[in-house]
Amino acid sequence: MKKANLLWKIFVYVMLTLGAVVMLFPLVWMISVSLMTNIEVEHAGVWWPAVPQWHNYIETFSTLPFGRWTMNTIIITFSTIVGALLSNTLVAYGFARFHAKGRNVLFMVMLATMMLPSTVTMIPLFIIFRDLGWVNTFRPLIVPAFFGNAFFIFLLRQFFMGLPTELEDAAKIDGLGTLGILVRIMLPLMLPALTTVAIFQFNGAWNDFMGPLIYLNRHETFTLALGINFFRGQHHVQWNFLMVASLVSMLPSLIIFFLGQKYFIEGISVSSGVKG
Secondary structure, three states: OHHHHHHHHHHHHHHHHHHHHHHHHHHHHHHHHHOOOHHHHHOOOOOOOOOOOOHHHHHHHHHOOHHHHHHHHHHHHHHHHHHHHHHHHHHHHHHHHOOOOOHHHHHHHHHHHHHOOHHHHHHHHHHHHHHOOOOOOOHHHHHHHHHOOHHHHHHHHHHHHOOOOHHHHHHHHOOOOHHHHHHHHHHHHOHHHHHHHHHHHHHHHHOOOHHHHHHOOOHHHOOHHHHHHHHEOOOOEOHHHHHHHHHHHHHHHHHHHHHOHHHHHHHHHOOOOOOO
């Protein structure tokens, strides 16, 4: 039995290692291309640059206003995170704790909106924001985050329902109101779920391409995802510069995920209770 277990562990580790190599290959390829010359990029047999072109990173960010685009992306991303945490937490708490008539029907209707593809609402939303005069501003990309997201509400509601109601009963006896219970009792216990929502929202807003493409037409309002597209011309793609910009813009997502990985895994499980 010990020999069988050892062989099984070896097999599992070998398969995980092979899977990690396969998953990391695109990242290694991006780094390799970012350090190549134009001639090496166009040569099919070159896998690693003969002489790494570190100046590609300097040229990439000195050619276009990436500083401005990065600041725009940061403003939009963190504004939407605030909106997502505020709106989804309040709605999820209401669905989890308020026993109003028709609550389950409203919850099912809300979940049904997840089946609507974004292309269905794209044109009506654009017409609404255009009539409001919000085109070429950040408002169409920020304001919707303050009106809830069906998936986030579902995730937070499930986490709320896993918390014992006795905590709220004790807080009511001590004189806390509904908002006080939510802020002072529930939110500290919701840290894993809230971190999960923040990570999802960060990745969605940071990497969003379609939204800025639709609503932002002036170069000074572009985001990173939209600005990177400048390296793709009509007849030629500057792959080395494109990989530099893509690699650098991807780093914040990786850092955020690794920093919040512990809470992210706990939040996704949606089955956590009160711990120690």
